[in-house]
Amino acid sequence: MILPNPLYPGARVALVNTSSAADPRRLPAALDAVKALGLVPTPYPSCYAASRHGYLAADDAQRAKDLQDAFADDTIAGVLCLRGGYGAHRILPLLDLDAIARRPKPFVGYSDVTALHTAFQQSCGFVTFHAPMPASDYYEPVDEVTLSQLRRCLFGPLSGPVENPAGQPLVPLAPGSATGRLCGGNLSLLAASLGTPWEIDTRGKLLFLEDVGEKVYRIDGMLTQLRNAGKFRDCAGVILGEWTDCPPEDPERSLTLEVVFRELIVPAGKPVLSGLSCGHTLPTLSLPLGAMAAMDADTGRLEVLPQ
Numbered sequence: 144m145i146l147p148n149p150l151y152p153g154a155r156v157a158l159v160n161t162s163s164a165a166d167p168r169r170l171p172a173a174l175d176a177v178k179a180l181g182l183v184p185t186p187y188p189s190c191y192a193a194s195r196h197g198y199l200a201a202d203d204a205q206r207a208k209d210l211q212d213a214f215a216d217d218t219i220a221g222v223l224c225l226r227g228g229y230g231a232h233r234i235l236p237l238l239d240l241d242a243i244a245r246r247p248k249p250f251v252g253y254s255d256v257t258a259l260h261t262a263f264q265q266s267c268g269f270v271t272f273h274a275p276m277p278a279s280d281y282y283e284p285v286d287e288v289t290l291s292q293l294r295r296c297l298f299g300p301l302s303g304p305v306e307n308p309a310g311q312p313l314v315p316l317a318p319g320s321a322t323g324r325l326c327g328g329n330l331s332l333l334a335a336s337l338g339t340p341w342e343i344d345t346r347g348k349l350l351f352l353e354d355v356g357e358k359v360y361r362i363d364g365m366l367t368q369l370r371n372a373g374k375f376r377d378c379a380g381v382i383l384g385e386w387t388d389c390p391p392e393d394p395e396r397s398l399t400l401e402v403v404f405r406e407l408i409v410p411a412g413k414p415v416l417s418g419l420s421c422g423h424t425l426p427t428l429s430l431p432l433g434a435m436a437a438m439d440a441d442t443g444r445l446e447v448l449p450q
Contacts, residue, residue: 144324144433145269146450147221147247149299152181154220157213158277160189160200162255163228165278167192173225173277180297182221184277187213190225199230206230207237210259214243221297224252224259226278232258232332235341240266249297252276254355254423257328262341264326264433270450272296273328273351273421274429288426296429305428305436305445307420313443316404319414320439321380322448325432327351329422334365337372345378349436353384353422359391359400366407375411380438382445383415385422414440 150156156177165173170190177184187209188194194201201209213222235258247269250259253276260271274296275281275289288308295301307313326348327333333343333352354362369375383404391397398406401417408415416438421428435448 144264145247146434147249147269150182150221150249150297153183155183155185155218156221156223157216157219158184158186158190158223158225159206159209159213160225161206161210161234161252161259162200162230163198163226164192164195164200165190165226169278169282172282176277176281177223180294185219203233203237207234210234211239211242214246214248217246219248221249221251224256224276226276227252227254227256229255231255232335235262238262243267244269251296254329255332257332258336258341260328260432261326261333261336261343265341265344270431270433272429273432275427280425280427286426292427292429296431301431301434301447302449303447305430305447307418307428308426311418311420313416313445314418315440315443316383316401316415316417317409317413318440319380320437320441321349321414322435322437323348323379325349325351325430325434325436328353328432330354330362330365331357334368337368343374345374347379349380349382349438350374350378351382351384351419351421351430353386354389355387355423357389359389359397359403362386362389362400363398363403363407366403370407375408375413378413380414380440381408381416382419382438383417384419385424387423414438416440416443416445419445
């Protein structure tokens with residue numbers, strides 16, 4: 144697995160919208176936020192309202208072209224997704240992944256961007272970054288935990304403990320320790336990948352999962368899909384992030400999320416940690432997907448290893 148060269152002060156980075164349209168009123172502040180990191184933002188057409196295609200930032204061809212062009216341009220050092228939403232998996236068949244593989248660069252985003260993370264790791268062979276996006280998370284001042292973790296992924300060094308904000312310990316759901324490459328992201332996108340050429344491969348890996356805006360029974364259904372597809376059996380361990388705005392449909396008759404996790408994930412016999420402050424939340428941590436990491440559910444520890 145290739146680790147792309149880290150970014151550096153003054154690096155020129157592409158801003159692309161691979162999924163839903165961003166609020167155009169946020170774009171100036173998003174550009175300023177990227178500049179505040181010491182980077183030079185270059186917004187591509189999908190970032191502008193003129194390219195909007197219904198609920199998508201632009202039509203499939205334009206969103207794919209922006210992403211392809213950003214990787215092809217040797218003056219661009221990294222690629223930042225402006226926001227998530229919906230639609231990244233629509234452009235997968237349009238991408239020349241062989242060409243992207245020849246120019247690995249830091250690629251940053253999360254949520255719907257999970258579809259691209261999986262494709263770039265598995266088809267292109269380079270580490271990508273599950274991290275905040277400028278039009279969704281840091282277009283206005285945010286906490287130092289979020290920014291320090293983002294800077295760590297952008298500029299390095301990656302190795303070291305991945306620590307929750309103070310007072311938020313990781314909670315073991317199943318004991319044990321494991322080492323493997325980090326993979327995963329948004330549960331909805333991972334479940335949607337099953338049966339496609341870009342299906343998530345969890346063999347020997349540490350599988351990270353999070354989601355937002357899903358009822359408990361929907362999470363149950365998607366985890367059941369992963370369980371039935373052997374994804375928990377094949378992985379080395381499971382790390383559960385934030386489940387933001389994921390209430391039971393009927394609290395009096397619903398299972399809790401913890402019960403769902405214990406019934407669908409724990410029986411695979413792999414170590415399971417829950418409560419990682421990563422996903423649709425602030426503060427949020429950043430994860431180098433594809434990087435080697437170690438987890439210890441007995442001590443509640445997660446660490447990115449030297450690559």
